[in-house]
Amino acid sequence: MSIMINDLPRTDDESAFVACVENSVSRENLEDLVAGNVIAIRQQGYCLPKRCESIAASLLKHEMMDGYVVDPRIRRWGGRSGTFYDTYVDPSLLEEYFVNAQVVMQGLREACGFDSPIDRLHAELDEASPAGATVARFGKRKMVAGTAREFRVGVGADPHVDSLGFDSCRFPDAPKLDCQLSANIYLQPAEDGGELEIWPQRITCTDTLESLRDPSSDYGLDRKKLGAPAVRIKPEPGELVLFDTNHPHAVCASKRGVRVTLSLFIGLVDWDSPLQLFN
Numbered sequence: 001m002s003i004m005i006n007d008l009p010r011t012d013d014e015s016a017f018v019a020c021v022e023n024s025v026s027r028e029n030l031e032d033l034v035a036g037n038v039i040a041i042r043q044q045g046y047c048l049p050k051r052c053e054s055i056a057a058s059l060l061k062h063e064m065m066d067g068y069v070v071d072p073r074i075r076r077w078g079g080r081s082g083t084f085y086d087t088y089v090d091p092s093l094l095e096e097y098f099v100n101a102q103v104v105m106q107g108l109r110e111a112c113g114f115d116s117p118i119d120r121l122h123a124e125l126d127e128a129s130p131a132g133a134t135v136a137r138f139g140k141r142k143m144v145a146g147t148a149r150e151f152r153v154g155v156g157a158d159p160h161v162d163s164l165g166f167d168s169c170r171f172p173d174a175p176k177l178d179c180q181l182s183a184n185i186y187l188q189p190a191e192d193g194g195e196l197e198i199w200p201q202r203i204t205c206t207d208t209l210e211s212l213r214d215p216s217s218d219y220g221l222d223r224k225k226l227g228a229p230a231v232r233i234k235p236e237p238g239e240l241v242l243f244d245t246n247h248p249h250a251v252c253a254s255k256r257g258v259r260v261t262l263s264l265f266i267g268l269v270d271w272d273s274p275l276q277l278f279n
């Protein structure tokens with residue numbers, strides 16, 4: 001059973017609770033995130049230091065690491081078409097995304113020495129969720145579940161939301177998500193910088209999203225319009241952090257050291273359906 005050790009408000013906003021758990025994430029933890037009772041869940045020591053080092057080293061030299069279409073400075077697992085978001089930005093990659101999905105997932109498992117923290121997370125989510133957890137699909141076509149990201153010095157991510165609902169609206173057979181979470185395992189946090197910022201508001205409609213756009217960014221939202229973030233998390237090596245991706249969030253640029261993470265989106269349709277895993 002997971003223990004809620006404490007609530008850690010990280011900023012002046014006392015309502016922005018970050019829950020720390022000791023054991024694997026429970027259904028109650030997931031419900032708290034979905035209900036907005038907590039803004040993030042942290043589990044320290046999810047991946048042991050030696051494993052973090054060896055997986056990060058293997059990823060950093062791997063040819064499957066490639067730039068996001070929207071911002072090639074941020075690198076991620078899966079070659080040209082590694083994430084569904086890439087296919088949203090460049091629809092010509094859609095076919096390749098589905099055709100390569102299994103190879104992309106198996107490749108990440110192999111790069112993790114066949115002992116992937118993403119597979120562990122999948123198993124734990126399957127156990128915690130009443131209806132289990134499964135790789136998401138569009139009809140019979142499996143999505144990719146699990147990615148890795150690399151932020152070099154000077155590279156961060158502008159404030160943004162991640163929403164399969166927004167990105168897949170032209171696909172009638174896409175999973176219909178009520179909530180989307182992101183799980184990140186910090187194999188190698190930046191030595192300086194690289195904080196994860198999360199804003200308190202939850203954006204659920206595209207009109208609101210459009211009104212917040214930053215014209216100087218290809219995907220980002222305007223910090224001035226967003227106001228102050230609710231939390232700024234400085235991840236520890238090996239830590240797992242979960243949050244709701246309809247809350248705007250940003251990655252501060254690394255000031256020193258390459259930042260390497262493993263990441264998984266977790267979609268909730270309803271509690272009677274399996275959690276939908278994808279990237």
Ligand SMILES: O=C(O)CCC(=O)C(=O)O
Pocket residue numbers: 149157162182183184195196245249250251261263
């Ligand atoms: O690397 C992080 O801290 C968060 C990256 C991100 O934007 C996400 O997982 O949705």
Ligand SMILES: [Fe+2]
Pocket residue numbers: 160161162182245249
């Ligand atoms: Fe994100």
